[in-house]
Amino acid sequence: MSAAPPPVLEVRGVTKAYGDREVLRGIDLEVGEHRAVALIGASGSGKSTLLRCIDLLETIDDGDVFLDGQVITDPSCAAVGVRRRLGLVFQAFNLFPHLTVLQNVVLAPMRSHGVGRAEAEAAARELLARFGLQGREGDYPDRLSGGQQQRVAIVRALATHPRALLLDEVTSALDPELVGEVLALVRGLKEQGMTMVIATHEMAFAREVADEVCFLHEGRVLERGDPGRIFSAPERPETQQFLRRVLEAGRL
Amino acid sequence: MPKIPRSILAVALTAIAAVSLAACGDDDDAASSTSQTTATACQKADLALVTPGTLTVATDSPAFPPYVIDDDPTSGKGFESAVAYAVAEELGFTAEEVKWIRVPFNSTFAPGPKKFDFDLNQVSINAERQAGADFSSPYYTTPQGVLVAGDSEFADATTVTELKDAQIGVQVGTTSLDAVNAVIAPGKQVRVFNDSNDVVRALKNGQVDAIVTDLPTTLYLRDAVVEGSTLVGQFEAPGGDDWGAVLEKDSALTACVSGAIDSLRDSGELAAITEEWIGAEAPVLALE
Amino acid sequence: MAAVSSVVVLGGLALLIVSSPGWEDVQRTFFSWEVFRDSFPDVLRGFWLDVKLFLVVEAVVLVLALGVALVRSSRAPALFPMRLLATVFTDVMRGVPVILVVYLIGFGVPALGIAPDWLVEDPIILGGIGLALCYTAYVAEVYRAGLDSVHPSQRAAALAVGLSETQAMRHVIVPQAVRRVVPPLLNDFISLQKDVALVAILGPQEAFRVAQISAASDFNFTPFLAAAMLYLAVTVPLARIVDRQQAKARRRQGHVVPA
Numbered sequence: 085m086s087a088a089p090p091p092v093l094e095v096r097g098v099t100k101a102y103g104d105r106e107v108l109r110g111i112d113l114e115v116g117e118h119r120a121v122a123l124i125g126a127s128g129s130g131k132s133t134l135l136r137c138i139d140l141l142e143t144i145d146d147g148d149v150f151l152d153g154q155v156i157t158d159p160s161c162a163a164v165g166v167r168r169r170l171g172l173v174f175q176a177f178n179l180f181p182h183l184t185v186l187q188n189v190v191l192a193p194m195r196s197h198g199v200g201r202a203e204a205e206a207a208a209r210e211l212l213a214r215f216g217l218q219g220r221e222g223d224y225p226d227r228l229s230g231g232q233q234q235r236v237a238i239v240r241a242l243a244t245h246p247r248a249l250l251l252d253e254v255t256s257a258l259d260p261e262l263v264g265e266v267l268a269l270v271r272g273l274k275e276q277g278m279t280m281v282i283a284t285h286e287m288a289f290a291r292e293v294a295d296e297v298c299f300l301h302e303g304r305v306l307e308r309g310d311p312g313r314i315f316s317a318p319e320r321p322e323t324q325q326f327l328r329r330v331l332e333a334g335r336l
Numbered sequence: 337m338p339k340i341p342r343s344i345l346a347v348a349l350t351a352i353a354a355v356s357l358a359a360c361g362d363d364d365d366a367a368s369s370t371s372q373t374t375a376t377a378c379q380k381a382d383l384a385l386v387t388p389g390t391l392t393v394a395t396d397s398p399a400f401p402p403y404v405i406d407d408d409p410t411s412g413k414g415f416e417s418a419v420a421y422a423v424a425e426e427l428g429f430t431a432e433e434v435k436w437i438r439v440p441f442n443s444t445f446a447p448g449p450k451k452f453d454f455d456l457n458q459v460s461i462n463a464e465r466q467a468g469a470d471f472s473s474p475y476y477t478t479p480q481g482v483l484v485a486g487d488s489e490f491a492d493a494t495t496v497t498e499l500k501d502a503q504i505g506v507q508v509g510t511t512s513l514d515a516v517n518a519v520i521a522p523g524k525q526v527r528v529f530n531d532s533n534d535v536v537r538a539l540k541n542g543q544v545d546a547i548v549t550d551l552p553t554t555l556y557l558r559d560a561v562v563e564g565s566t567l568v569g570q571f572e573a574p575g576g577d578d579w580g581a582v583l584e585k586d587s588a589l590t591a592c593v594s595g596a597i598d599s600l601r602d603s604g605e606l607a608a609i610t611e612e613w614i615g616a617e618a619p620v621l622a623l624e
Numbered sequence: 625m626a627a628v629s630s631v632v633v634l635g636g637l638a639l640l641i642v643s644s645p646g647w648e649d650v651q652r653t654f655f656s657w658e659v660f661r662d663s664f665p666d667v668l669r670g671f672w673l674d675v676k677l678f679l680v681v682e683a684v685v686l687v688l689a690l691g692v693a694l695v696r697s698s699r700a701p702a703l704f705p706m707r708l709l710a711t712v713f714t715d716v717m718r719g720v721p722v723i724l725v726v727y728l729i730g731f732g733v734p735a736l737g738i739a740p741d742w743l744v745e746d747p748i749i750l751g752g753i754g755l756a757l758c759y760t761a762y763v764a765e766v767y768r769a770g771l772d773s774v775h776p777s778q779r780a781a782a783l784a785v786g787l788s789e790t791q792a793m794r795h796v797i798v799p800q801a802v803r804r805v806v807p808p809l810l811n812d813f814i815s816l817q818k819d820v821a822l823v824a825i826l827g828p829q830e831a832f833r834v835a836q837i838s839a840a841s842d843f844n845f846t847p848f849l850a851a852a853m854l855y856l857a858v859t860v861p862l863a864r865i866v867d868r869q870q871a872k873a874r875r876r877q878g879h880v881v882p883a
Contacts, residue, residue, distance in 0.1 A: 136780075139784055141780050141783060141784065163783075164783075164786065164787075164788045167783060167784060167785075167786045168786035170784075171784075171785075172784040174777065174780070174781060174784075176777060178777045178778060178780065178781035178784075179781075180778065180781070180782070180796055180800075181800065182799050182800050182803060191785065191787070191795060191796075192785035192786045192787060195787055195791050195795060196785070196786035196787050196788075196791065197786070240785060241784075241785065243785075244785065244786055503745065505827060508833065508836055508837060508840065509836070509837075509840040513837060514841065525828075525829055526829070527747065527826075527827025527828065527829075528824075528827055528829055528833055528837060529825070529826075529827055530825050534731070534825065534827075537731045537735070538731070538826075538827060540735070541731060541734035541735050541744060542734060542741075542744055542745075543731075543734050543744055543745060543747065543826075543827070544827070
C-alpha cells in the first residue's frame with residue numbers, strides 16, 4: 085500500500101466565534117508539501133484568525149486541523165509541541181524588545197528545542213547572514229528599520245526548522261519602500277521549498293509566489309484556485325468586488 | 337490605681353520644668369536647710385495642724401499592699417502606714433492621735449488647701465508637682481525589680497550574676513535600661529519596648545525571660561497583671577524615683593516632716609521599716 | 625540664575641530660623657555637636673541592624689511579590705483558589721498600617737503558643753515577617769501593573785516560537801515587566817528602608833530606638849538628628865537612582881517600537 089503522503093496542513097470545517105461574532109464559519113484548506121497557499125480577503129474576513137487557530141493560539145469551536153496527518157486541535161494534544169513544529173510571523177513583528185537580535189533568534193531553539201548555546205548561536209548567525217542581517221546580531225530591535233525587524237522575525241520563526249510557515253500580513257505594517265526586502269525574502273523561501281500559508285494584501289506578490297489562492301469572505305472560503313485564474317477571472321461577485329477595490333487602491 | 341510608668345514625653349516635660357525651676361532658685365537645698373534650722377521649732381504644740389492635737393494623714397482609697405495591708409492604714413501594717421506612725425512618733429504624737437483620711441492620688445499634689453497634714457501615697461517627687469505642693473525629704477527611693485514567669489529558669493536567682501544570660505526587657509524612657517546595663521550587664525542586648533503593656537506582653541509570650549521595672553511597678557505587675565509570675569528580687573540603681581510626703585504648698589509643717597524622716601533614716605529605723613514591708617516582697621539581689 | 629535664587633531662598637530661610645527667638649534653645653536640644661558626637665556610634669550600630677534587615681526583607685519581598693503577582697495574573701482555571709487567596713492577601717495587607725501588621729505578627733504569633741522558640745525569641749525575624757507581608761502586597765501590585773503593561777502580542781509571539789506558558793512568562797513577559805517597574809520598585813525600597821524602624825516596637829535596639837533611648841536619658845533630641853541623617857544617607861542616593869531610572873525609561877519610550 086503506497087498511499088500518498090498526507091498534506092502538511094489540513095483544515096477541515098473549522099469554526100470560531102468570539103461571543104456572538106462568528107469569525108470562521110467552516111473553513112477547509114489543504115497545504116501540500118513545498119506549496120504556498122495565499123489567503124486574500126478584506127480585513128476582518130478571518131485570515132489572521134485562521135492562522136492563529138492553526139498555530140493553536142486560539143481554540144476553535146468546531147472542526148479539525150491536521151499537521152502531517154495528525155489531528156492537532158484535539159484538547160488532549162499539547163499545544164506547545166504543535167507550535168514547535170510551526171512558524172508564525174506577525175504583522176507587527178512582535179520581536180522581544182528586551183533581547184538583542186541574536187537573543188531573539190536563539191531563544192526558542194535553546195529553551196524549547198534544547199539546542200546548546202554555541203550551536204544555536206552559530207545557526208542563528210548563519211541564518212541572519214543569509215537574510216542580510218549580519219552585523220546586527222547585537223542590536224536591540226528598536227535600532228532596526230521595520231523591514232529589518234520583520235526579517236529578524238522571519239529568521240526567528242525559521243530558527244526552529246518549522247514544517248510550515250504561517251505569514252500573517254507580514255508587510256502591512258511596513259513603509260512602502262521597505263515592503264520589497266521582506267517580499268524578496270519570502271520569495272526566496274518559496275524557492276527553497278518552504279511550505280507556507282500567506283495571509284496578504286499584496287496581490288501581485290500572491291499571484292507570483294502562491295500555488296493556490298483562497299479568497300476569504302465573512303469567515304468562509306468563497307473561492308479558491310490557481311492564482312492566474314483567480315486574479316484574471318474571479319467567478320464570485322464578492323471576489324470581483326474585492327479585487328476591484330484593491331485595484332482602485334493601487335495594490336495590484 | 338497604681339501609677340503606670342510614664343511616657344518619655346512626661347519625663348521630658350518634667351525635665352524641662354526641672355531646668356526652668358532650677359533657674360529660679362535651688363529648691364532642694366532650701367528645703368533641707370530649713371529642716372535643719374527649724375528642727376527645734378517642731379514641737380507638737382507649735383505645729384499648725386488641720387485639726388489641732390491630731391495628726392491628719394492621707395492615703396488613697398483603696399490602698400494596696402505592701403504599702404497598706406488590708407486597706408487599713410490604722411493598723412500600722414504596711415510600708416507607708418508604718419512610716420506614717422514612725423513620723424508621728426518623731427513629732428511626738430501617739431498612735432491614737434493619728435487620724436487617717438482618704439484622698440485620690442491626683443488630688444494629693446494638686447494646688448490648693450489640703451485637708452491633711454501630710455499624705456503618703458507613693459508620690460514621686462518632681463518639679464511639676466513641686467509647683468503645686470510641698471514635698472518632704474524622700475522616705476523611699478525606688479529600686480529596680482526583676483519579674484520572671486513562674487516556671488522560669490531564672491526564678492530562683494539570688495544574685496544579679498545569675499541574670500546575665502537572661503533576655504531582659506524594659507520600657508523605653510525609664511531608668512531601667514541604664515540600671516540593667518550598669519548592674520546586671522546582660523550578655524544579650526536588652527529589648528526596649530514602647531510601653532508597659534508591650535513589656536508585659538513580651539514576658540507573657542516568652543519573648544523575654546525577665547522584665548525590669550521600678551520595684552513598685554514590678555509589685556503591681558506581679559499582683560495584678562502577670563498571673564503566676566515571680567518577683568526575683570530588687571537591686572539598687574541610680575535614677576530611682578524619690579517618694580516624699582505631700583504637704584500643702586509652703587506649709588510650715590514641711591520642714592518638720594522632713595526632719596522626722598531624716599532622723600528616721602539616720603537612726604536606721606526607716607531602713608528597717610523598708611526591709612520589713614518591701615524587702616519581704618522582693619529580696620535584695622546580691623551584686624555577686 | 626537658578627543657583628542664585630536657591631541661595632537666596634535657602635539662605636533666607638536659614639537666617640529666619642537662626643534669628644528666631646527660640647533658636648538657641650532649639651540648637652541646644654536638637655543640634656548639639658557634643659551630643660551628636662557621643663550618640664552617633666550607638667545610633668550607627670543600631671542603623672546597621674536596620675540596613676541588614678532592609679536587605680534581607682527586600683530580597684524576600686522581591687521574590688514573594690513576583691510569585692503573588694504571577695498568581696494574580698494567571699489565567700488557568702485550576703489556579704482560581706490561589707488567585708482568590710492572592711487577591712485577599714494583597715487587599716488586606718495593603719489596607720492595614722504596616723505598624724499594625726508588625727505589631728500583630730510580633731506579639732500575636734508568639735502569643736499563639738505554637739511558634740518555635742527560635743522564632744518567638746527573635747523579634748528581628750518576627751518584625752521582618754511583618755514588614756515582608758506588607759511590602760510583598762505593595763510590590764506584588766507594582767509587578768502586576770508591569771505584567772499587565774506587556775502587550776498580549778508578546779505572549780503570543782513567545783508561544784508561537786514554541787515556548788511553554790511558563791517559559792513565555794520567564795523569558796519574555798517577566799523581564800520586560802520588571803524593567804518597566806524599576807522606578808516604582810525603588811520607591812517602595814525607599815519606603816521600606818524607613819519602615820524597618822518599626823521593628824523597634826518589638827524590642828530590638830535599632831537606630832530610631834537607640835536615638836530615642838539616648839534622647840530620653842538627657843532630654844536632648846540631637847540623637848534623632850543623627851538617626852535621620854543616617855536614613856537620609858541611604859534614601860537620598862536611592863531617590864537619585866529612581867530619578868535616573870525614570871529619566872532612562874522616558875528616553876527609551878521616545879523611540880520604542882510599535883508593538
